[in-house]
Amino acid sequence: MAEPGELLVIGYGNPGRGDDGLGPEFARRLADQAVPGVRVEIDYQLTVDHALAVAEAGRVLFVDAAMGLDKPCKLARLSPDHGAALDSHSLSPEAVLALAELLYGQRPEGSLLAIGGERFGEVSEGLSPAAERNLDLGQAMFRAWLADNPAAPPRI
Amino acid sequence: MGEPRLIEISPVTRVEGHGKVTIHLNDRNEVDEARLHIVEFRGFERFIRGRLLWEVPVIVQRLCGICPVSHHLAAAKAMDMIVGVDVLPPTAEKMRRLMHYGQVMQSHVLHFFHLAAPDLLFGFGAPAERRNIFEVIRENPELGRRAVAMRRFGQEIIEATAGKKIHGTGAVPGGINRNLDIATRDRLLAQVEEMLLWAQDALALARGYTLDHADLVANFAAFPSNHMALARAGDGALDLYHGQLRAIDAGGGTIFEGVDYRRYHDLLVEDVRPWSYMKFPFIRDLGPEAGWYRVGPLARMNVAAFIDTPLADAAHRDMKAATGGRPNNTALANHWARMIEVLHCVEKIRDLLHDTDLQGTDLIATGERRREGIGVIEAPRGNLIHHYEVDEHDQVTFCNLIVSTTHNNEGMNRAVKDVAVRYLGGQERISEGMLNHVEVAIRAFDPCLSCATHALGQMPLQVELIDAGGRVIDSRTRNG
Incomplete structure (x- = not known):
């Protein structure tokens, strides 16, 4: 169970698909830092069960790889999408937020950090040099964002 | 932070394999042919070659974010065989x-x-x-x-x-x-x-x-089809983790049973067709026309003699009674x-x-080292085969996988055609309802295009209607 005000960070993607592993790698590095008030989850994709974890969190930051960004990375607020098409096994972050609201009556603040990659699709491990650079910038962007929006430390 | 806004990310175009259905009409606007095409990213077999046998059960999970555990276990079973462990x-x-x-x-x-x-x-x-x-x-x-x-x-x-x-x-x-x-x-x-x-x-x-x-x-x-699944050795019970291969025909007659799954390549042939990336397996003795089969939950219900847990066994008997004890050859009963x-x-x-x-x-456990390992389990979507060879340095030199969605390739194509004939024949436009009927037919098999195509796991779908002259007269796309 999350603490009120806790920040849940979900990094998702497949580390076996080159730069699609940006989200999990971001989350792995963040977990290593053990930041107070920040809980980290890593997964291949978002599914319905993330709605419960999201509902329990005070805030949630989704971290995913992206292509076609006009910047190395972007961080922006999300709104729940109650009309999201659900024709596949995985969900968009907006749909997860909508499910958290619909199922549990919770509407935590949701944001998305999108980090640009360039090598997708091939079965390969490791990030491209461009993705590595963008990941560093994404981490810096996250730190600045967290400084402006500090996570509440867990209650003892 | 400012007002909420969206960042546009295109996961489908980014890493997805996707399904495409083409429906070919004749000059009377009747459905002549319907095909499910899989557009894929390749490379897994190449990726796995040279890997150490110990790391294979972990690496294969990167095939698929939908059922990584199935690949983990099938690979581990294959590696059990290589390290000489049978029990x-x-x-x-x-x-x-x-x-x-x-x-x-x-x-x-x-x-x-x-x-x-x-x-x-x-x-x-x-x-x-x-x-x-x-x-x-x-x-x-x-x-x-x-x-x-x-x-x-x-x-x-x-x-x-x-x-x-x-x-x-x-x-x-x-x-x-x-x-x-x-x-x-x-x-x-x-x-x-x-x-x-x-x-x-x-x-x-x-x-x-x-x-x-x-x-x-x-x-x-x-439509009638053959069905194949693992069944427990000795009594034919449903066994999702281990067993022997059993196949039955549409009327319930046995095609083969009690077969050691390490002989799968004696029984099954993986056919290639020029218009599809995905192979079409069939039972060797029956040939490609009569030998295709379905796998998955309903095939398992058809193949299993009984279930060894009481509540599920009662449900299994109840289901069998609905078809008079004969195999259920529908798609929707999969649910x-x-x-x-x-x-x-x-x-x-x-x-x-x-x-x-x-x-x-x-x-x-430990045992005497072998060069070849084959692991088979019943994954959520059906039978899953992992086959490897390793050299004296413990490095993988050969890899062949047959995933559930590939086993079901012919069945899915026939399901799409059946629905197309019934709901799209005589039409020149693809409505939302028609698109969904095609999707429902495919979804009944719960395909994981991710596995079958070695890409991530959504199911974006494009349907094209093609007239007798080969002209695309309508197209409709839905992304996952």
Whole structure:
């Protein structure tokens, strides 16, 4: 169970698909830092069960790889999408937020950090040099964002 | 932060394989041919060559974010063979089984509640804005909360047995690398009775739908076929983790049974067709026309002599009675079969949690090294075959996988054609309803294009209508 005000960070993607592993790698590095008030989850994709974890969190930051960004990375607020098409096994972050609201009556603040990659699709491990650079910038962007929006430390 | 806004990310164009259906009309605008094409990313076999056998059960999980545990276990079974282990220590086999039942359960729950429920509750022709999980939850929020809780229960089991949700390491060549601690066991036991009740409710829902819509089920993408699955050695019981290959024909006659799965390549041929990336397996002795078969939950119900857990066995007998004991050759009854398997998995999970072998400390067996390993399990979507060869340096030199979606390739193509003939013939436009009928037929097989194509796991779909002159007269696309 999350603490009120806790920040849940979900990094998702497949580390076996080159730069699609940006989200999990971001989350792995963040977990290593053990930041107070920040809980980290890593997964291949978002599914319905993330709605419960999201509902329990005070805030949630989704971290995913992206292509076609006009910047190395972007961080922006999300709104729940109650009309999201659900024709596949995985969900968009907006749909997860909508499910958290619909199922549990919770509407935590949701944001998305999108980090640009360039090598997708091939079965390969490791990030491209461009993705590595963008990941560093994404981490810096996250730190600045967290400084402006500090996570509440867990209650003892 | 400013006002909420969206960042546009294009996951589909980014890493997805995707499905494309082409429907060819003749000069009378009747459906001549319908084909499901899979556009894929290749490279897994190349990726796996040169890897050390010890790391294969972990690496193969990168094939697929939808059912990584299935690949983990199938690869581990193949590696058991390579390290010369034919019988695992009881703790190892039971931990692996627990992992597998948790995986199958949560996968089936996701498919039933998330993907199928909107179609079943609101009808295939309902408007897209109504036919989604949000509407299901608005009408029955408790159902939605149960589905999430059941998913989470399955995930907790996977985490407890595999070590973590993503890239688990639990199964290793020759055994398992952990047992189940008492605290985790008790946490899971505290939930299992409730899961059992919910599984029975879900089964009642799927059964009720199938029987209440008997005409639709009997006529929607329904056609005779062969069925293949593992069955337990000796008594033919449903066994999702281990067994012998059994195949039956559409009338229930035995094609083969009691076959060691390490002989799969003697029995099955992987046919190649120029218009599809995905192969078309068939039973060698019957040839490509008569030898294609279906796998998956319904095929397993058809193949199994019985189920060795009481509630699921009663449900299995009930289902068999609905077809007079003959094989069920429909597509939509797969939903009923899935929920019988969910109940079976929860019963098995409960039994295993009460088994003290899970706290045993004999975790790994050893044996005499072999060059070749074949592992087969019944994954949520059906039979899954992993086949490897390794050299004297423990490096993989050969890899062949037949995943469930590939086994079902011919069945899915026939299902698409059946629906196309019934709902699209004589049309020059593809309506939302038509598109969804095609999707429902494909979805009944719960294909994981990710596995079949070695790309990530959504199911974006494009349908093209092609006239007798080869001209595309309409096209409609839905992204996952």
